Amino acid sequence: MSLFVTFEGPEGSGKSTQARLLYSYLHARGYPVVLVREPGGTRIGDLIRRIVLDLQHTEMADTTEMLLFSAARAQLVNQVIRPYLDQGGIVLCDRYADSTYAYQGYGLGRDMNELRTITAIATGGLLPDITIYLDLTADEGLERKRRKRQEQEQGRPSGALSLPSDLPRPHTDTRPVSLEWNRLDAREVAYHRRVAEGYGKLIAQEPERWRSFDARLPIEALAGRIAHALEPWIEHIQMIASAPEQP
């Protein structure tokens, strides 16, 4: 038995924060777990991330963007996710294919069937067992990021929580949760609202896969609820004594 958990939600909704906390919780309890993020999570994927999110790349065609996200995902699935799941591990992924449907589909208005076909090619059809949705309006998420960046620039502590900075291995994403402001963040508010509404439609299409959480709850309370919701799934995972090696 393996478990593939993805985190989705609008900008600034707390995906990276909660993914890290869940990783730490599971790792501390002796589960074989790996945490990766999209786009990225591999050496090649991290290079693609730099290209696709660079604020200076204003000339990037929507098709290029979509294919780059898919290329990074293909590398991640092949190099990390699939091998780790095949060994019975838990994979936590900070964004996955639903982000393509929400951002390039509902956000940019690209054809959904086309996106599904390309995603199937990139992932080999691999779907998450469960997707954690952090429910926040686009406006609140963007405002949260803006406020936190401002606090950081003024040298004030960003508040809420200090995350473990030296996370134990296996863990392919060792960077601190950064408040990056990237090419997609910089898009107009209307785009982000379409993305957030799009997530609502995706959830309605597949309610059994999604678990939605109020992202305005305090960080620790949210982490507790997410861990609790995953309990029935985690019971089936073998403890670290027979843990797979990091791919």
Ligand SMILES: Nc1ncnc2c1ncn2[C@@H]1O[C@H](COP(=O)(O)OP(=O)(O)OP(=O)(O)O)[C@@H](O)[C@H]1O
């Ligand atoms: N439940 C919460 N309540 C208040 N602030 C939060 C909460 N969760 C996260 N934050 C803060 O909001 C900011 C964004 O969090 P985080 O980076 O985890 O979001 P994200 O969804 O990963 O964002 P992005 O879409 O940019 O990747 C951080 O400063 C974080 O500390």
Ligand SMILES: [Mg+2]
């Ligand atoms: Mg994040």
